[in-house]
Amino acid sequence: MDFYTRTGKMALGSRLRRLSEQMTEQAAAIYDLYQVDLQPKWFPVFYSLSPTEGKSITDIAREIGHTHPSVSQTVRELSTKGYVIEKKGETDGRKNFILLSPAGADVREKMQDQLDDVTSAIEKAMKETHNDLWRAIGEWEFLLEQKSLLRRVQEEQKIRESAQVQIIDYTPAHQSAFRQLNEEWITKYFRMEESDYKALDHPQEYILDKGGHIYIAVYKDEPVGACALIPMDDGGFELAKMAVSPRAQGLGIGYLIGQACIDKARALGARRVYLESNTALKAAISLYHKLGFRKVTGPPSPYERANIQMELML
């Protein structure tokens, strides 16, 4: 008991199982009390049946939320007990329609008191609690249907890891990382061009000295992303050489480093940030949209691979 408070919410599943086990364990004793010759595990199937209307195995399974083999098994057991009658489907020879036999209907009748007593026992116990277990389960069922626990945990993971990402100013020590991160995606989709070599091999000369800026994203002491601002003739900046290592995808690094660049451009008094990209890079384009960029048509680009131009007015 104490253990579960220490492990915390991680043990929610186990704790639920233990509680349910405690309850179903008592169920057997309760059936005895009412001298109903029915195994507790049969209850869902048994209760779903009627003496008049037959139901197929799959129908029952869907209704009670078990698998069909489980229902199939239970039906066989109920059948040897003589509580149900099986009838092959007439129009559909695969189906096996199950209905309550007279003996089964009899047991069902006798069970009514038990059902009533159990219901009121539980309802009375529930009144002693402040937190309604029945409703809480319902809410969780809804919650998990909406978004799985896995997805929720993934989101938490992302939040935690994003907090460990730092956006820092470029220093000469980052040159090789800056080149490598960019070369990686350029060669994957396109080919390195003359302007790429200039900017990546000599960022000091071709970017910084011209009044530009470079940011490096660091995650767990390793550079995993980069982005540059290159001054344009109109007083604005071009956002270029945006790169995120595939190993660090999903941490929102693109957004963080892009936003850092935009903030810097604004701080430097620019009115506009411009960029060129390629529509094949779907993730990149959608990131730019998220950052506020909109498609424009401007003067032709020096880059072969550019087939889309975007801008963001500050």
Add this chain to the structure above:
Amino acid sequence: MDFYTRTGKMALGSRLRRLSEQMTEQAAAIYDLYQVDLQPKWFPVFYSLSPTEGKSITDIAREIGHTHPSVSQTVRELSTKGYVIEKKGETDGRKNFILLSPAGADVREKMQDQLDDVTSAIEKAMKETHNDLWRAIGEWEFLLEQKSLLRRVQEEQKIRESAQVQIIDYTPAHQSAFRQLNEEWITKYFRMEESDYKALDHPQEYILDKGGHIYIAVYKDEPVGACALIPMDDGGFELAKMAVSPRAQGLGIGYLIGQACIDKARALGARRVYLESNTALKAAISLYHKLGFRKVTGPPSPYERANIQMELML
């Protein structure tokens, strides 16, 4: 889903199990996400261990609320994985002390992020609910520890069945039942005496005609209890011939029919109800106590079997 609302609270156990299954099913995927090479089922045992302090199999089992074979099995699996070290007890050769190996401690370290993320994912989800599942489970654990579900259901059964018990006035048609019910317990513990035959064979003459009264308890259209009020010289009544069929025990019939007699005595203006019994009849004596009777010493009784006298002042 709909099925569970129809079956009502009876399905509380199943519903809990299904929810817990949904959660533990996701657990495996979550472990994958963090690349922790640990089976979810190992978690409770694994988490209970430390690298310095060894714990015996039974200790672990008690702590996490599983059985010792389950722990034994898990430890063997963790052992072949190299995550734990087993050490025979030095003072007690039966014990098998388990501690985390360096490799195990390593995994434990790596798991911390996962634990944190799962905890905050669940806590965040919980904030979206109105009924706190975690607390609700805690309350139910407490509730069931206090009084088992079986006991609670038994109480409901008793309440429901007691409502079906009716206390009615004696009519001549009840004479044989009146006699049989009393003869049953008298011959079981003692022997029939002269006064018994008189009262049971001729209740009209020996009880009613003298200004006495008889009540019959009827349950499911069958007489299952009886009790008589016989007028005494002092203006009070003697409570006598109280009998409840063993087949109808536990329905509180003794109390109901006793109370009916007391009410009647009061209505007839009596100041005192008196009775004689035997201390061997523990259940009867405690019932009389519950009805308000106290032990007294009075004149000797005509009945051989009487060894205790009680009275209730109205």
Add this chain to the structure above:
DNA sequence: ATTAATTACGTAAGTGCTTACGTAAATGTA
């Protein structure tokens, strides 16, 4: 100092479900 009872723990088998898989019937497609 024996003998009996208790405790620790391992192995085997059972439980109430599940997934995996196979077969026959029904349905869709060319």
Add this chain to the structure above:
DNA sequence: TACATTTACGTAAGCACTTACGTAATTAAT
């Protein structure tokens, strides 16, 4: 009209536990 696909359902095996049982080691009782 033949073929592939889907559906219904049964059987087998697996899963994560449990209970049942047997065997040492320890402790209590005589």
